[in-house]
Amino acid sequence: MKMLFKLRTLKSSWTLKSPCRAFHEHPGLRASDLYSQYESVRRGAQEMPKYFNFASDVLDKWSEIEKAGKRPSNPAFWWVNGKGGEVKWSFEELGFLSRKAANVLTKVCGLQKGDRVIVILPRVPEWWLVNVACMRAGIVLIPGISQLTAKDILYRLQASKATCIITNDTLAPAVDSVASECQFLKTKLIVSKGSREGWLNFTELFKNQSADHSCVKTRIQDPVCIFFTSGTTGFPKMVEHSQSSLGFRPLLSERYWLDLTASDIIWSTADTGWIVTSLASLFDPWVFGSCIFVHHLPQIESATILNTLSRHPVGTLVGAPTLFRMLVQNDLSSYKFMNLKHCVSGGEPLNPEVMEQWKSKTGLDIHEIYGQTEMGIICSVFKGMKIKPGSMGKAAPFYDVQIVDKNANILPPGQEGEIAVRSKPIRPLGFFSKYVDNPKKTAASERGDFFVTGDKGTMDEDGYFWFIGRDDDIIISSGYRIGPFEVESALIEHPAVAETAVVSSPDPLRGEVVKAFVVLSSTFSCGDLKSLAHELQEHVKKTTAPYKYPRKMEFVQQLPKTVTGKIKRNELRDKEWGRM
The missing domain is CATH 3.40.50.12780 (ANL, N-terminal domain)
Known part of the structure; x- marks a missing residue:
């Protein structure tokens, strides 16, 4: 040509x-x-x-x-x-x-x-x-x-x-x-x-x-x-x-x-x-x-x-x-x-x-x-x-x-x-x-x-x-469209959070809700993870739109990643939806 x-x-x-x-x-x-x-x-x-x-x-x-x-x-x-x-x-x-x-x-x-x-x-x-x-x-x-x-x-x-x-x-x-x-x-x-x-x-x-x-x-x-x-x-x-x-x-x-x-x-x-x-x-x-x-x-x-x-x-x-x-x-x-x-x-x-x-x-x-x-x-x-x-x-x-x-x-x-x-x-x-x-x-x-x-x-x-997410990363909860990156950015502002990944999770009422996987900072110690989860949820509500806060939260040692450092959200999402 x-x-x-x-x-x-x-x-x-x-x-x-x-x-x-x-x-x-x-x-x-x-x-x-x-x-x-x-x-x-x-x-x-x-x-x-x-x-x-x-x-x-x-x-x-x-x-x-x-x-x-x-x-x-x-x-x-x-x-x-x-x-x-x-x-x-x-x-x-x-x-x-x-x-x-x-x-x-x-x-x-x-x-x-x-x-x-x-x-x-x-x-x-x-x-x-x-x-x-x-x-x-x-x-x-x-x-x-x-x-x-x-x-x-x-x-x-x-x-x-x-x-x-x-x-x-x-x-x-x-x-x-x-x-x-x-x-x-x-x-x-x-x-x-x-x-x-x-x-x-x-x-x-x-x-x-x-x-x-x-x-x-x-x-x-x-x-x-x-x-x-x-x-x-x-x-x-x-x-x-x-x-x-x-x-x-x-x-x-x-x-x-x-x-x-x-x-x-x-x-x-x-x-x-x-x-x-x-x-x-x-x-x-x-x-x-x-x-x-x-x-x-x-x-x-x-x-x-x-x-x-x-x-x-x-x-x-x-x-x-x-x-x-x-x-x-x-x-x-x-x-x-x-x-x-x-x-x-x-x-x-x-x-x-x-x-x-x-x-x-x-x-x-x-x-x-x-x-x-x-x-x-x-x-x-x-x-x-x-x-x-x-x-x-x-x-x-x-x-x-x-x-x-x-x-x-x-x-x-x-x-x-x-x-x-x-x-x-x-x-x-x-x-x-x-x-x-x-x-x-x-x-x-x-x-x-x-x-x-x-x-x-x-x-x-x-x-x-401005990047929102992969087409299949978008979370639709109760009719609201939520991009994971904005929630992740809000979470990582908190001193307790070193890394985080946000995906959809099934919910009988809303269809799906936001779930956050959180890696805690090595400099942060907290014995009561339930209280910390609530604190992080409130932090997200104040930092971005309240409907975007993670209704579910799981603390993990590390996040699955590709060799280039990309977080494998699809792996976390598949786990949540029982596809693994």
């Missing part, structure tokens, strides 16, 4: 400036063609290029800039393991190493352009090497979270028809237990210091490979990654993204959600299996020549996070709300974040109380983002934008975001509806290509001229969006 990119057709709530602010701060960078090649596209003066490959058209260009001495001395990639281990790569070194890795995949494993490879690795340097190597070879990478079970791996191998899987010692036994049922799987590649029967050893093969590799020519709409959704409403779906939606998109907007320069260092704590890692720890920072910082983080622990922020010059931190809720429970007075300037939270709404605590303890704001696997970042509170606690900001560049009803009619400010992104007549840059092997789902995701997210929300008069 011929695709024109014209800014006048895109309704964005943010003014687009240059594609890379780094070029203004370092005028010598204009010596490369990274700016001039895409500036005319940004201005709508020409069509998008027919061919594009992130490895050759972005990473290799930064390598040229670097060799010319026109980029700050930051590494391109900086990895630590918390035990003294450290890896630093320049863009030139990244290019050299990723070409060697590409030869492992093509010359040794026999993979060809268009083949699919499942990569399940923790936060180790090889994950980034394999990503870039796949781009160079035109191989479609399918990331997986490191907590996948054998059943999960079997489903992904069968659904994706992947011909190769790359993982480590931890998950290799799980792969072996299901490999015989995967007819398309030809090659198993292990990242390990030791050998394993039936597996090729990436670490050993890599040592002996040449760095002589020519990047394949890929069309801008060729697939580059397939992400499996979290599967909260059925089996995980395969979301295909192209060179255009992942790699070319950030070239055309400097004021996307991160607003980075070549001098910046960014750290995202997300698991490698999710799209936020590809965005915040690969494509978007490297478009701007920034340094990607990675900590191995076998476990997400407050002390590790805080010590790392104190000892390393991280300027931008990206994490799930769970991360910030965890950090504010600590005494932060002994930590000094000398370089930290920009904090970003996404994955689910962040409670205003947590934002206020983080601000009072660190002096830093938290900027919320909202997105989906299908479209990346949809809304964001950009740098310099007024923060409205509880709001996820305004529409991201390239996206016309609206609140619509069941007939795809745009609703006025203040009225509740479904969050939707205009997808017709021109499909926005940044959109996924399709749900792989699922044309019915691809078609069903659109309503009128919009892609519907399945999330409920409102938009205010200033264009700020």
Whole structure:
């Protein structure tokens, strides 16, 4: 499909400036063609290029800039393991190493352009090497979270028809237990210091490979990654993204959600299996020549996070709300974040109380983002934008975001509806290509001229969006519609509450009522939980509309969560309704 990119057709709530602010701060960078090649596209003066490959058209260009001495001395990639281990790569070194890795995949494993490879690795340097190597070879990478079970791996191998899987010692036994049922799987590649029967050893093969590799020519709409959704409403779906939606998109907007320069260092704590890692720890920072910082983080622990922020010059931190809720429970007075300037939270709404605590303890704001696997970042509170606690900001560049009803009619400010992104007549840059092997789902995701997210929300008069909940999270009690997030935000303002999740619970009179699962703060002690429950109920009545208070309450040690920190409300709800 011929695709024109014209800014006048895109309704964005943010003014687009240059594609890379780094070029203004370092005028010598204009010596490369990274700016001039895409500036005319940004201005709508020409069509998008027919061919594009992130490895050759972005990473290799930064390598040229670097060799010319026109980029700050930051590494391109900086990895630590918390035990003294450290890896630093320049863009030139990244290019050299990723070409060697590409030869492992093509010359040794026999993979060809268009083949699919499942990569399940923790936060180790090889994950980034394999990503870039796949781009160079035109191989479609399918990331997986490191907590996948054998059943999960079997489903992904069968659904994706992947011909190769790359993982480590931890998950290799799980792969072996299901490999015989995967007819398309030809090659198993292990990242390990030791050998394993039936597996090729990436670490050993890599040592002996040449760095002589020519990047394949890929069309801008060729697939580059397939992400499996979290599967909260059925089996995980395969979301295909192209060179255009992942790699070319950030070239055309400097004021996307991160607003980075070549001098910046960014750290995202997300698991490698999710799209936020590809965005915040690969494509978007490297478009701007920034340094990607990675900590191995076998476990997400407050002390590790805080010590790392104190000892390393991280300027931008990206994490799930769970991360910030965890950090504010600590005494932060002994930590000094000398370089930290920009904090970003996404994955689910962040409670205003947590934002206020983080601000009072660190002096830093938290900027919320909202997105989906299908479209990346949809809304964001950009740098310099007024923060409205509880709001996820305004529409991201390239996206016309609206609140619509069941007939795809745009609703006025203040009225509740479904969050939707205009997808017709021109499909926005940044959109996924399709749900792989699922044309019915691809078609069903659109309503009128919009892609519907399945999330409920409102938009205010200033264009700020406010999340209410997933369509199936909404509680209807005695005819009142209640969004769980507002009740949760009210509860977490109370000093006794560390975390909470609100779901519907059956009730013979009202049909369903609000039930709150509450994790108590470690600093709070109360022997009479019945009295505390009543106190919390009264607190909610005073903080929000009285009819929204939780008529049922249960105190728990922890809440069920996904690996990205999202609370599994569906699991709690199913338990309440006897569906487990």
